[in-house]
Amino acid sequence: MRAEYTPPGYKEEGFHCPHCGVYAHQDWYEVSLERDDENGESAEGLSLCYCERCNNYSVWVDEKMVYPEYTTAPLPLADMPEEVMLDFMEARDVVSHSPRSASALLRKALHRLVNILGEDAENISEAIENLNKKGLDVKIQKALDSVRVTGEEAVAPSVIDPRDDEKTAIVLFNLLNLIVDVLISQPRMVDNLLDKLPDSKKRDRDFLFRARIG
Ligand SMILES: [Zn+2]
Structure with a gap:
């Protein structure tokens, strides 16, 4: 368990998850678009990141997290009442x-x-x-x-x-x-x-x- 806060970062393998707030391993996926019978084409600049701990996704556009909303506010220390x-x-x-x-x-x-x-x-x-x-x-x-x-x-x-x-x-x-x-x-x-x-x-x-x- 890491004490210091590691903010979410593009293509990083681990950080403090914006959903569950815990330092966790993150899996990255590129998104591809499919329309009718056309072959999938990659949606440029759009990535999904999956938290292995809470099973939630964050959405990234052009290397920036757009969901959930990002805040630079730190997380509370564990000893906070x-x-x-x-x-x-x-x-x-x-x-x-x-x-x-x-x-x-x-x-x-x-x-x-x-x-x-x-x-x-x-x-x-x-x-x-x-x-x-x-x-x-x-x-x-x-x-x-x-x-x-x-x-x-x-x-x-x-x-x-x-x-x-x-x-x-x-x-x-x-x-x-x-x-x-x-x-x-x-x-x-x-x-x-x-x-x-x-x-x-x-x-x-x-x-x-x-x-x-x-
Ligand atoms: Zn999580």
Whole structure:
């Protein structure tokens, strides 16, 4: 299983499927046209790509995927809490048509995530400052300011802001993943590592945690 996202690419043997979202082997087919009794003739520039995992096709014209709709939005990390992921996936579905709707959904998802991480999202700027103390990089806070999640121009979750464009939405997608990575995935990985240590070393565990949060 690949952790990083491999976007669909023309004639590539494997990528993250635009239907099922999983990295899977892809089979490519050229399309030929038949009319009445005439022999098949290749439909130039038209290809079909078959996902071996979910049995769905993507349609490609002149080396570009035209179906399903392509988005440059990343997929959610596996550790993303489910209720956050639902908004994330809905935002992915709409971002190319309505980046403003996607951004509103993503700000809502960020507020949910902050609540799940034990902070009060009602006061989002203060909540993020508290998360900085738990290991969130201050640069992430600056990025959250720039896309108006926090700071003086903060937009309330679910509010449609006419300034939001696709770029803003893509930054929001990535920030959600980053926060999940730093505050959920990485601590879990450290836990897993420490669990493998012999008992005599486990005494150091609390010390390691203090140092990390420090
Ligand atoms: Zn698939």
